[in-house]
Amino acid sequence: MKVRFKIWRQDSPIDKGSFKVYEVDGLNPDMSFLEALDHLNEKLVLRNEKVIAFDHDCREGICGQCGVFINGRAHGPHENTTTCQLHMRSFEEGKVIVVEPWRAKAFPVIKDLIVDRSAFDRIIEHGGYISAKTGTASEANAIPVGKDIAERVMDVAACIGCGACVATCKNSSAALFTSAKINHLNSLPQGKPEEHQRVLDMTAQMAKEDFGHCTFTGACEVECPEGISINNIAEMNARFLKAKLFR
Ligand code: FES
Known part of the structure:
Protein backbone atom coordinates (compact mmCIF):
# COMPACT_ATOMS: atom_id res chain seq x y z
CA MET A 1 0.00 0.00 0.00
CA ASP A 112 5.95 18.00 15.53
CA LEU A 113 2.75 16.16 16.59
CA ILE A 114 3.35 16.34 20.35
CA VAL A 115 1.49 18.94 22.42
CA ASP A 116 1.72 19.90 26.08
CA ARG A 117 -1.50 18.72 27.77
CA SER A 118 -0.36 19.50 31.32
CA ALA A 119 -3.31 21.92 31.67
CA PHE A 120 -5.44 18.78 32.11
CA ASP A 121 -3.08 17.55 34.84
CA ARG A 122 -3.45 20.83 36.70
CA ILE A 123 -7.26 20.53 36.60
CA ILE A 124 -6.95 17.00 38.04
CA GLU A 125 -4.59 18.31 40.74
CA HIS A 126 -7.45 20.55 41.92
CA GLY A 127 -9.83 17.78 42.92
CA GLY A 128 -9.67 14.89 40.48
CA TYR A 129 -9.12 12.44 43.34
CA ILE A 130 -10.73 11.28 46.58
CA SER A 131 -8.92 12.08 49.81
CA ALA A 132 -11.75 11.06 52.20
CA LYS A 133 -10.70 8.18 54.40
CA THR A 134 -12.37 5.00 53.17
CA GLY A 135 -10.52 2.50 55.37
CA THR A 136 -8.55 -0.36 53.92
CA ALA A 137 -8.94 -1.41 50.29
CA SER A 138 -11.39 -4.13 51.21
CA GLU A 139 -13.49 -1.68 53.29
CA ALA A 140 -13.54 0.87 50.45
CA ASN A 141 -14.68 -1.81 48.04
CA ALA A 142 -17.42 -2.89 50.45
CA ILE A 143 -19.19 0.51 50.25
CA PRO A 144 -22.38 -0.25 48.31
CA VAL A 145 -22.83 1.58 44.99
CA GLY A 146 -26.18 1.22 43.22
CA LYS A 147 -26.20 -0.37 39.76
CA ASP A 148 -27.55 2.79 38.07
CA ILE A 149 -24.85 4.94 39.65
CA ALA A 150 -22.12 2.39 38.89
CA GLU A 151 -23.10 2.28 35.22
CA ARG A 152 -23.26 6.06 34.94
CA VAL A 153 -19.92 6.41 36.66
CA MET A 154 -18.32 3.82 34.36
CA ASP A 155 -19.56 5.84 31.36
CA VAL A 156 -17.76 9.00 32.50
CA ALA A 157 -14.76 7.15 33.93
CA ALA A 158 -14.11 6.05 30.34
CA CYS A 159 -12.64 9.53 29.61
CA ILE A 160 -8.98 8.94 28.72
CA GLY A 161 -8.03 12.63 28.78
CA CYS A 162 -6.83 12.63 25.18
CA GLY A 163 -7.82 16.25 24.56
CA ALA A 164 -9.86 15.64 21.40
CA CYS A 165 -12.77 17.56 22.99
CA VAL A 166 -10.61 20.67 23.44
CA ALA A 167 -8.92 20.42 20.07
CA THR A 168 -12.14 20.00 18.14
CA CYS A 169 -14.11 22.71 19.98
CA LYS A 170 -14.18 26.07 18.18
CA ASN A 171 -13.72 27.71 21.62
CA SER A 172 -11.10 25.18 22.82
CA SER A 173 -13.27 24.48 25.84
CA ALA A 174 -12.27 21.82 28.36
CA ALA A 175 -15.82 21.53 29.71
CA LEU A 176 -16.38 17.94 28.55
CA PHE A 177 -13.16 16.66 30.12
CA THR A 178 -13.67 18.55 33.39
CA SER A 179 -17.32 17.55 33.66
CA ALA A 180 -16.48 13.87 33.10
CA LYS A 181 -13.96 13.94 35.95
CA ILE A 182 -16.25 15.88 38.33
CA ASN A 183 -19.35 13.79 37.59
CA HIS A 184 -17.36 10.60 37.97
CA LEU A 185 -16.13 11.35 41.49
CA ASN A 186 -19.12 13.38 42.73
CA SER A 187 -21.53 10.57 41.84
CA LEU A 188 -19.77 8.04 44.07
CA PRO A 189 -20.41 7.81 47.83
CA GLN A 190 -16.62 7.99 48.36
CA GLY A 191 -16.56 11.34 46.53
CA LYS A 192 -19.50 12.95 48.36
CA PRO A 193 -17.61 14.52 51.33
CA GLU A 194 -15.63 16.74 48.93
CA GLU A 195 -18.21 17.18 46.17
CA HIS A 196 -18.82 20.93 46.51
CA GLN A 197 -15.16 21.85 46.95
CA ARG A 198 -14.22 19.59 44.04
CA VAL A 199 -16.56 21.24 41.53
CA LEU A 200 -15.58 24.75 42.65
CA ASP A 201 -11.83 24.05 42.58
CA MET A 202 -11.72 22.11 39.32
CA THR A 203 -13.87 24.62 37.41
CA ALA A 204 -11.79 27.49 38.85
CA GLN A 205 -8.60 25.85 37.59
CA MET A 206 -10.23 25.20 34.20
CA ALA A 207 -11.01 28.94 33.99
CA LYS A 208 -7.40 29.83 34.87
CA GLU A 209 -5.96 27.81 31.99
CA ASP A 210 -6.12 28.96 28.36
CA PHE A 211 -9.36 27.12 27.59
CA GLY A 212 -12.36 28.89 26.10
CA HIS A 213 -15.97 28.85 27.27
CA CYS A 214 -18.39 26.11 26.33
CA THR A 215 -21.16 27.22 23.97
CA PHE A 216 -22.74 23.75 23.61
CA THR A 217 -21.90 23.22 19.96
CA GLY A 218 -21.65 19.48 20.66
CA ALA A 219 -18.48 18.98 18.60
CA CYS A 220 -16.72 17.52 21.64
CA GLU A 221 -19.29 14.76 22.01
CA VAL A 222 -19.01 13.85 18.32
CA GLU A 223 -15.22 13.55 18.35
CA CYS A 224 -14.76 12.01 21.82
CA PRO A 225 -13.32 8.53 21.21
CA GLU A 226 -15.06 7.29 24.36
CA GLY A 227 -18.48 8.73 23.49
CA ILE A 228 -18.70 10.93 26.61
CA SER A 229 -22.06 12.72 26.46
CA ILE A 230 -22.39 16.52 26.38
CA ASN A 231 -25.12 16.09 29.04
CA ASN A 232 -22.23 15.86 31.49
CA ILE A 233 -21.54 19.56 30.97
CA ALA A 234 -25.10 20.48 31.96
CA GLU A 235 -24.76 18.23 34.99
CA MET A 236 -21.47 19.90 35.96
CA ASN A 237 -23.10 23.33 35.66
CA ALA A 238 -25.93 22.22 37.95
CA ARG A 239 -23.41 20.86 40.45
CA PHE A 240 -21.53 24.18 40.28
CA LEU A 241 -24.68 26.20 41.10
CA LYS A 242 -25.53 23.82 43.92
CA ALA A 243 -22.03 24.15 45.35
CA LYS A 244 -22.27 27.96 45.22
CA LEU A 245 -25.63 27.90 47.01
CA PHE A 246 -24.35 25.41 49.56
CA ARG A 247 -21.53 27.76 50.36
S1 FES B 1 -1.53 5.25 22.58
FE1 FES B 1 -2.80 5.03 24.36
S2 FES B 1 -4.75 5.68 23.69
FE2 FES B 1 -3.55 5.68 21.89
Whole structure:
Protein backbone atom coordinates (compact mmCIF):
# COMPACT_ATOMS: atom_id res chain seq x y z
CA MET A 1 0.00 0.00 0.00
CA LYS A 2 1.26 3.46 -0.86
CA VAL A 3 0.09 6.79 0.56
CA ARG A 4 1.30 10.34 0.77
CA PHE A 5 1.60 11.73 4.30
CA LYS A 6 1.41 15.50 4.73
CA ILE A 7 2.73 15.96 8.26
CA TRP A 8 3.18 19.01 10.49
CA ARG A 9 6.86 19.48 11.35
CA GLN A 10 7.87 21.86 14.10
CA ASP A 11 11.23 21.69 15.85
CA SER A 12 10.30 23.46 19.07
CA PRO A 13 7.50 25.48 20.73
CA ILE A 14 8.93 28.71 19.29
CA ASP A 15 9.49 27.35 15.78
CA LYS A 16 6.91 28.46 13.19
CA GLY A 17 6.40 24.97 11.78
CA SER A 18 5.11 23.84 8.39
CA PHE A 19 3.73 20.80 6.57
CA LYS A 20 6.10 18.39 4.88
CA VAL A 21 5.05 15.72 2.38
CA TYR A 22 6.36 12.14 2.49
CA GLU A 23 5.63 9.41 -0.04
CA VAL A 24 5.43 6.11 1.85
CA ASP A 25 5.13 2.69 0.24
CA GLY A 26 5.43 -0.85 1.55
CA LEU A 27 2.58 -0.31 4.01
CA ASN A 28 0.28 -3.15 4.98
CA PRO A 29 -3.42 -2.17 5.11
CA ASP A 30 -3.66 -4.01 8.43
CA MET A 31 -0.92 -1.89 10.00
CA SER A 32 -2.12 0.52 12.64
CA PHE A 33 -1.81 4.22 11.86
CA LEU A 34 1.01 4.57 14.41
CA GLU A 35 2.85 1.58 12.89
CA ALA A 36 2.68 3.41 9.56
CA LEU A 37 4.32 6.42 11.23
CA ASP A 38 6.94 4.06 12.73
CA HIS A 39 7.54 2.70 9.23
CA LEU A 40 8.02 6.22 7.90
CA ASN A 41 10.38 7.06 10.79
CA GLU A 42 12.53 3.98 10.01
CA LYS A 43 12.90 5.28 6.46
CA LEU A 44 13.80 8.76 7.75
CA VAL A 45 16.50 7.25 10.00
CA LEU A 46 18.00 5.43 7.01
CA ARG A 47 18.02 8.73 5.09
CA ASN A 48 19.65 10.47 8.07
CA GLU A 49 16.65 12.79 8.46
CA LYS A 50 14.94 13.87 11.67
CA VAL A 51 12.23 11.43 12.76
CA ILE A 52 8.66 12.62 13.32
CA ALA A 53 7.89 13.10 17.02
CA PHE A 54 4.51 11.75 18.07
CA ASP A 55 3.02 10.74 21.41
CA HIS A 56 1.86 7.23 22.28
CA ASP A 57 1.99 4.77 25.16
CA CYS A 58 -0.54 1.93 25.37
CA ARG A 59 -1.44 1.73 21.66
CA GLU A 60 -4.76 0.17 22.64
CA GLY A 61 -7.05 3.13 23.30
CA ILE A 62 -6.46 3.43 27.04
CA CYS A 63 -3.87 6.09 27.85
CA GLY A 64 -5.09 9.00 25.69
CA GLN A 65 -1.57 9.95 24.54
CA CYS A 66 -1.81 9.49 20.80
CA GLY A 67 -4.35 12.07 19.61
CA VAL A 68 -3.71 13.99 16.39
CA PHE A 69 -5.86 15.52 13.67
CA ILE A 70 -6.07 13.26 10.64
CA ASN A 71 -7.57 14.84 7.54
CA GLY A 72 -9.13 17.52 9.76
CA ARG A 73 -10.77 15.16 12.25
CA ALA A 74 -9.63 14.40 15.77
CA HIS A 75 -8.34 10.79 15.84
CA GLY A 76 -9.23 10.30 12.18
CA PRO A 77 -12.31 9.24 10.26
CA HIS A 78 -13.99 6.77 12.64
CA GLU A 79 -16.21 7.40 15.66
CA ASN A 80 -15.25 5.99 19.05
CA THR A 81 -11.72 5.24 17.83
CA THR A 82 -8.40 6.60 19.03
CA THR A 83 -5.51 7.28 16.65
CA CYS A 84 -3.72 4.13 17.83
CA GLN A 85 -6.81 2.00 17.11
CA LEU A 86 -7.00 3.26 13.54
CA HIS A 87 -5.72 1.06 10.69
CA MET A 88 -4.32 1.95 7.30
CA ARG A 89 -7.18 0.07 5.60
CA SER A 90 -9.32 3.07 6.57
CA PHE A 91 -7.52 5.12 3.91
CA GLU A 92 -7.53 4.89 0.15
CA GLU A 93 -4.41 3.81 -1.73
CA GLY A 94 -2.43 6.75 -3.10
CA LYS A 95 -4.40 9.43 -1.23
CA VAL A 96 -2.93 12.28 0.81
CA ILE A 97 -3.28 11.90 4.59
CA VAL A 98 -2.90 15.20 6.45
CA VAL A 99 -1.60 14.78 10.00
CA GLU A 100 -1.32 17.67 12.43
CA PRO A 101 -1.16 18.20 16.21
CA TRP A 102 -4.06 19.34 18.38
CA ARG A 103 -4.67 23.03 17.74
CA ALA A 104 -5.53 24.83 20.99
CA LYS A 105 -3.89 27.66 22.92
CA ALA A 106 -4.00 25.55 26.09
CA PHE A 107 -2.13 22.73 24.29
CA PRO A 108 1.02 24.36 22.87
CA VAL A 109 3.01 22.29 20.40
CA ILE A 110 6.20 20.90 21.91
CA LYS A 111 7.54 19.21 18.78
CA ASP A 112 5.95 18.00 15.53
CA LEU A 113 2.75 16.16 16.59
CA ILE A 114 3.35 16.34 20.35
CA VAL A 115 1.49 18.94 22.42
CA ASP A 116 1.72 19.90 26.08
CA ARG A 117 -1.50 18.72 27.77
CA SER A 118 -0.36 19.50 31.32
CA ALA A 119 -3.31 21.92 31.67
CA PHE A 120 -5.44 18.78 32.11
CA ASP A 121 -3.08 17.55 34.84
CA ARG A 122 -3.45 20.83 36.70
CA ILE A 123 -7.26 20.53 36.60
CA ILE A 124 -6.95 17.00 38.04
CA GLU A 125 -4.59 18.31 40.74
CA HIS A 126 -7.45 20.55 41.92
CA GLY A 127 -9.83 17.78 42.92
CA GLY A 128 -9.67 14.89 40.48
CA TYR A 129 -9.12 12.44 43.34
CA ILE A 130 -10.73 11.28 46.58
CA SER A 131 -8.92 12.08 49.81
CA ALA A 132 -11.75 11.06 52.20
CA LYS A 133 -10.70 8.18 54.40
CA THR A 134 -12.37 5.00 53.17
CA GLY A 135 -10.52 2.50 55.37
CA THR A 136 -8.55 -0.36 53.92
CA ALA A 137 -8.94 -1.41 50.29
CA SER A 138 -11.39 -4.13 51.21
CA GLU A 139 -13.49 -1.68 53.29
CA ALA A 140 -13.54 0.87 50.45
CA ASN A 141 -14.68 -1.81 48.04
CA ALA A 142 -17.42 -2.89 50.45
CA ILE A 143 -19.19 0.51 50.25
CA PRO A 144 -22.38 -0.25 48.31
CA VAL A 145 -22.83 1.58 44.99
CA GLY A 146 -26.18 1.22 43.22
CA LYS A 147 -26.20 -0.37 39.76
CA ASP A 148 -27.55 2.79 38.07
CA ILE A 149 -24.85 4.94 39.65
CA ALA A 150 -22.12 2.39 38.89
CA GLU A 151 -23.10 2.28 35.22
CA ARG A 152 -23.26 6.06 34.94
CA VAL A 153 -19.92 6.41 36.66
CA MET A 154 -18.32 3.82 34.36
CA ASP A 155 -19.56 5.84 31.36
CA VAL A 156 -17.76 9.00 32.50
CA ALA A 157 -14.76 7.15 33.93
CA ALA A 158 -14.11 6.05 30.34
CA CYS A 159 -12.64 9.53 29.61
CA ILE A 160 -8.98 8.94 28.72
CA GLY A 161 -8.03 12.63 28.78
CA CYS A 162 -6.83 12.63 25.18
CA GLY A 163 -7.82 16.25 24.56
CA ALA A 164 -9.86 15.64 21.40
CA CYS A 165 -12.77 17.56 22.99
CA VAL A 166 -10.61 20.67 23.44
CA ALA A 167 -8.92 20.42 20.07
CA THR A 168 -12.14 20.00 18.14
CA CYS A 169 -14.11 22.71 19.98
CA LYS A 170 -14.18 26.07 18.18
CA ASN A 171 -13.72 27.71 21.62
CA SER A 172 -11.10 25.18 22.82
CA SER A 173 -13.27 24.48 25.84
CA ALA A 174 -12.27 21.82 28.36
CA ALA A 175 -15.82 21.53 29.71
CA LEU A 176 -16.38 17.94 28.55
CA PHE A 177 -13.16 16.66 30.12
CA THR A 178 -13.67 18.55 33.39
CA SER A 179 -17.32 17.55 33.66
CA ALA A 180 -16.48 13.87 33.10
CA LYS A 181 -13.96 13.94 35.95
CA ILE A 182 -16.25 15.88 38.33
CA ASN A 183 -19.35 13.79 37.59
CA HIS A 184 -17.36 10.60 37.97
CA LEU A 185 -16.13 11.35 41.49
CA ASN A 186 -19.12 13.38 42.73
CA SER A 187 -21.53 10.57 41.84
CA LEU A 188 -19.77 8.04 44.07
CA PRO A 189 -20.41 7.81 47.83
CA GLN A 190 -16.62 7.99 48.36
CA GLY A 191 -16.56 11.34 46.53
CA LYS A 192 -19.50 12.95 48.36
CA PRO A 193 -17.61 14.52 51.33
CA GLU A 194 -15.63 16.74 48.93
CA GLU A 195 -18.21 17.18 46.17
CA HIS A 196 -18.82 20.93 46.51
CA GLN A 197 -15.16 21.85 46.95
CA ARG A 198 -14.22 19.59 44.04
CA VAL A 199 -16.56 21.24 41.53
CA LEU A 200 -15.58 24.75 42.65
CA ASP A 201 -11.83 24.05 42.58
CA MET A 202 -11.72 22.11 39.32
CA THR A 203 -13.87 24.62 37.41
CA ALA A 204 -11.79 27.49 38.85
CA GLN A 205 -8.60 25.85 37.59
CA MET A 206 -10.23 25.20 34.20
CA ALA A 207 -11.01 28.94 33.99
CA LYS A 208 -7.40 29.83 34.87
CA GLU A 209 -5.96 27.81 31.99
CA ASP A 210 -6.12 28.96 28.36
CA PHE A 211 -9.36 27.12 27.59
CA GLY A 212 -12.36 28.89 26.10
CA HIS A 213 -15.97 28.85 27.27
CA CYS A 214 -18.39 26.11 26.33
CA THR A 215 -21.16 27.22 23.97
CA PHE A 216 -22.74 23.75 23.61
CA THR A 217 -21.90 23.22 19.96
CA GLY A 218 -21.65 19.48 20.66
CA ALA A 219 -18.48 18.98 18.60
CA CYS A 220 -16.72 17.52 21.64
CA GLU A 221 -19.29 14.76 22.01
CA VAL A 222 -19.01 13.85 18.32
CA GLU A 223 -15.22 13.55 18.35
CA CYS A 224 -14.76 12.01 21.82
CA PRO A 225 -13.32 8.53 21.21
CA GLU A 226 -15.06 7.29 24.36
CA GLY A 227 -18.48 8.73 23.49
CA ILE A 228 -18.70 10.93 26.61
CA SER A 229 -22.06 12.72 26.46
CA ILE A 230 -22.39 16.52 26.38
CA ASN A 231 -25.12 16.09 29.04
CA ASN A 232 -22.23 15.86 31.49
CA ILE A 233 -21.54 19.56 30.97
CA ALA A 234 -25.10 20.48 31.96
CA GLU A 235 -24.76 18.23 34.99
CA MET A 236 -21.47 19.90 35.96
CA ASN A 237 -23.10 23.33 35.66
CA ALA A 238 -25.93 22.22 37.95
CA ARG A 239 -23.41 20.86 40.45
CA PHE A 240 -21.53 24.18 40.28
CA LEU A 241 -24.68 26.20 41.10
CA LYS A 242 -25.53 23.82 43.92
CA ALA A 243 -22.03 24.15 45.35
CA LYS A 244 -22.27 27.96 45.22
CA LEU A 245 -25.63 27.90 47.01
CA PHE A 246 -24.35 25.41 49.56
CA ARG A 247 -21.53 27.76 50.36
S1 FES B 1 -1.53 5.25 22.58
FE1 FES B 1 -2.80 5.03 24.36
S2 FES B 1 -4.75 5.68 23.69
FE2 FES B 1 -3.55 5.68 21.89
